Amino acid sequence: MSYVIPLFIHLLCAAFWVGGMATMHFAVRPSAVATLEPPLRLRMMAATLRRFFVGVDASVTLLFATGVAMILAGGGFRGLHWRIEAMMSIAIVMLAIYVYIRASVFRAMRRAVDESAWPTAAARLNTVRKLVTVNLVLGVIVFGVATVGRAG
Numbered sequence: 351m352s353y354v355i356p357l358f359i360h361l362l363c364a365a366f367w368v369g370g371m372a373t374m375h376f377a378v379r380p381s382a383v384a385t386l387e388p389p390l391r392l393r394m395m396a397a398t399l400r401r402f403f404v405g406v407d408a409s410v411t412l413l414f415a416t417g418v419a420m421i422l423a424g425g426g427f428r429g430l431h432w433r434i435e436a437m438m439s440i441a442i443v444m445l446a447i448y449v450y451i452r453a454s455v456f457r458a459m460r461r462a463v464d465e466s467a468w469p470t471a472a473a474r475l476n477t478v479r480k481l482v483t484v485n486l487v488l489g490v491i492v493f494g495v496a497t498v499g500r501a502g
């Protein structure tokens with residue numbers, strides 16, 4: 351149980367983070383662009399991202415905590431399988447990108463929305479979109495490494 355419970359939480363958090371980014375990228379943002387004028391669209395995207403990021407904060411924290419817990423339960427950091435090392439390394443890059451989005455770009459976007467500076471808000475949202483796309487691709491690669499890597 352000291353392994354499978356963290357694994358369960360780990361997979362749930364990974365699914366939330368990566369699946370949530372896919373939903374934002376493929377469904378929410380394109381629908382907002384197709385149906386809403388810029389002021390309403392940017393307010394709606396700021397509100398949606400704010401709520402999503404609260405969930406991501408929790409997921410990322412639990413993802414790393416359960417990952418480390420499983421490594422310790424499995425005997426520690428020495429002699430880890432390459433796929434675990436790769437998972438951890440790519441996840442650290444994803445974390446750095448997420449922290450940058452959260453602490454810098456998204457904050458600037460919300461400020462611009464509050465000031466009704468729509469072109470600035472749209473530019474910041476576009477940066478969020480590009481960075482989330484990078485993290486989405488990395489997240490899919492981590493899923494691949496974590497599972498297909500079992501073969502090697």
Ligand code: HEM
Pocket residue numbers: 357360361364367368413414416417418420421434437438441442444489492493496497500
């Ligand atoms: C976006 C980030 C991550 C994703 C998508 C992800 C995904 C996964 C998946 C799909 C598995 C199941 C693999 C299997 O049982 O074959 C897994 C297991 C695992 N992950 Fe992650 N992971 C992420 C981040 C991390 C981090 C940051 C750590 C370490 C700090 C970590 C450590 C582990 C460990 C130790 C296992 C258990 C492997 C095993 O039972 O053989 N993961 N992860």
